[in-house]
Amino acid sequence: GAGVSQSPSNKVTEKGKDVELRCDPISGHTALYWYRQSLGQGLEFLIYFQGNSAPDKSGLPSDRFSAERTGGSVSTLTIQRTQQEDSAVYLCASSLGTGLSTDTQYFGPGTRLTVL
């Protein structure tokens, strides 16, 4: 079956512009995660959705970042007024949501964002 897909694969934008990044999780996965992979910084957790529960937004770096998940499936990460430090690879993952002891997060290929 299809894995996690993300679009676009690459995005180049100018400083100050807004961008939207899309994630299509694996069908049937109730949990969805966004991470950011910056050069030399590893992966940072951004936000986590689980079913109809309120999302865990504790990793969002500023109020310029927001995410939504419509219909419990597709998710969009929005970055407003982009800054050069937002340049990174944004990774989406999904899982069954049964808990880490039995579950696995499956990652998409990422969206490489470059802010000029």
Place this chain on the structure above:
Amino acid sequence: AQSVTQLGSHVSVSEGALVLLRCNYSSSVPPYLFWYVQYPNQGLQLLLKYTSAATLVKGINGFEAEFKKSETSFHLTKPSAHMSDAAEYFCAVSESGGSEKLVFGKGMKLTVNP
């Protein structure tokens, strides 16, 4: 707060040599521990995970890792490196019974020389 330390950013081994990638964690509660691999231009793939069962965990592609509570370590090993093992490896931790989010180390790029 949880954290993961992967000392260094790059390791190079010869084909057929032992692979040892170090990971140390800090967690105030019993952790879940993970190793992920990222091949060039691909997404992360789970190699193995520790969830408080056996301390020696076997994963895919001949990799294994041992949880050592006394050393707060979860080092990844493979007895004999293959050229196809060249990739970036990430160690991650999460709190058992807590949030599902993972805290990752900065990654280690493995080069395998012929």
